[in-house]
Amino acid sequence: MTTVHTLNPMADLATDVDDVARLLTPAGERVVDPDLQQWIEDVDIAAIQRLYRDMVLLRRIDAEGVALQRQGQVGLWPPCQGQEATQIGTARALRADDFAFPSYRETGVVYARGGKPSDYVLAWRGEGHSTYNPYELHTATQQIIIGAQSLHAVGYAMGVQRDGGDQVAAAYFGDGATSQGDVNEAMVFASSFGAPVVFVCTNNQWAISEPVSVQARFPIAGRAPGFGIPSMRVDGNDVLACLAAMRWAIDHARKGRGPAFLEAVTYRMGPHTTSDDPTRYRDKEEVEIWRRRDPIDRVEALLRAEDAFDDGFVAEVAADADALAAEVRQAAMGAVTRPPLSIFDDVYAEPHSGIDEQRAAYAAYLDGFAATQEG
């Protein structure tokens, strides 16, 4: 496996995107990786078609989100174009009862966990902070505070240990998050307690305008061994590598061997969010280089080479994407905002006199308008 802890610590390889484990080249050719190979023996062409379909659908959801923001239907959208292989590949390796802790950009993880895009588009519209029940999807609500969820994942995994369960927690965060104390504390706790958690660092090269070189002088996967956590650096645009590596990491954690760490080296093709202008801080040439490494194109090339990309399949996937996009659009356009007094709901689980008083006062205030209109 491509662990990097044997490298010279002065190596300036944080940005060497080709020092990764890979099963599928950017041209769509399969290559053998001695460590990863065993984890995808069962992945046949039909399974690869399913991964392809997931990625295309995710890209479509994402494009719809961006379009809805441009049309003023959602307030903000964090695009994940380019990161489909990382999100789908890793999330598809999880068991339904494992627990994922995604960040705000992991649209694909939530989708893969069974989240309805038509629900969670409402969060970005501002209808609710979270629009799914974490316990139904076994997926925590998407985290906005950078890296905070990594500790939640470790705590959850510590709970699994105490319950005698065999679930695994998966903590997703970006390259910028590795500078945060919480991510480092999470690795200390996970390692010290041998918690069944997998850290998935999506290195998409940019934390808003700050390149990964501001966060790391050394490949991020190289840090984990220092915490006593085995790690792997994979091509984040290679869905097979992401799936295989995640299966390795999950297996390691599930067998009680403690945490594991993945760095998926990928690229955020769009802006940080729809409020951001990446042309101010990065070159067109760089984006073009990554466009040629597109995670979906390379699976398409593979499927074509295997004669598994016929018109029927393409039309079916396109129809599914259209339907999903329509659902997302309809959900946003048809959203019904909750009644005003619902802002006071769920602040506490039990009655709180301060909130109860303010709710009553605001209700009386609103009733005053109704009375005026009636009069």
Place this chain on the structure above:
Amino acid sequence: MVQLTMAKAINEGLRRAMADDPKVLVMGEDIGKLGGVFRVTDRLQEEFGATRVIDTPLAESGIVGTAVGLALRGFRPVVEIQFDGFVYPAFDQIVCQVAKLHYRTRGNVRMPLTIRIPWAGGVGAAEHHSESPEAYFVHTSGLRVVAVSNPQDAYVMLRQAIASDDPVVYFEPKRLYHTKAEVHLDVDPADAPPMGLARVAREGTDVTVLTYGAQVITALDAALAAEEDGISLEVIDLRSLSPVDYRTIGASVRKTGRVVVTHEAAREAGVGAELVASVTERCFHYLETPPVRVTGHDIPYPPAKLEKHHVPDLDRVLDAVDRVLDRPNSLTGVEL
């Protein structure tokens, strides 16, 4: 009924809560074999094992953040922040995560965390060991904030905090850890007065003194001294800072018409400011004179040898009583 120090009462509260509910966990720095730097968790690890009494790495955000995950998994963690001044590294997790997860998930996720904080000064401690950060947490919706002042409340309110489905920041005044009092251990926490209710610690008719934590003792001492001058102080131990029990406060203010608030935290935007504003809004027509605050100064906590000038003592409380009574011997009346 037994005589217990506050530290022992809290220890017994933890022990019984853990014995009653296998989902209750205790975690923090040095709480296992050492039993905590104040020995509050003494012998709990021996009794319940290292998976339920967890010695954590030295990382406060890590302690609270992993407790969030444990709560998500169905546990009821009780975390110990070793000293008040060490809670700041955990502030983000408490304020952004613990306080908001129930709201964020529209009630699907509960956060039954209890965050115990040995709190405030008067014990001659080093820098960062005598802070009064309560206002930060009171200002944060989603948290309940309580402060105890005696062993009986410490025992009962801790058990109520652990039983609560809401996160509770539980302040333990360090300078009362070793004061003893009678404790009924067999009282059912569900039947005892809820932790959101204030307690009239002493009845009186002339001035209402609002306070909490160790300052309750100072206020009671002031009441004894005032009595010699023929002045009757009613001392209210708030017990809960979020929510505040304005019903009990209001009843007292309607009776006395005069209010002194005392706490050792700094004055600016402190709990006292909120109490004065709320009492004024609610009870203006019952007030004979403007309420007065007696607080710590707006300074970083001073070195131990000078802390007696920061923490309000009996004389400063009595001086404030003179002010609200318009008595001529007040030293600190300030004209704006």
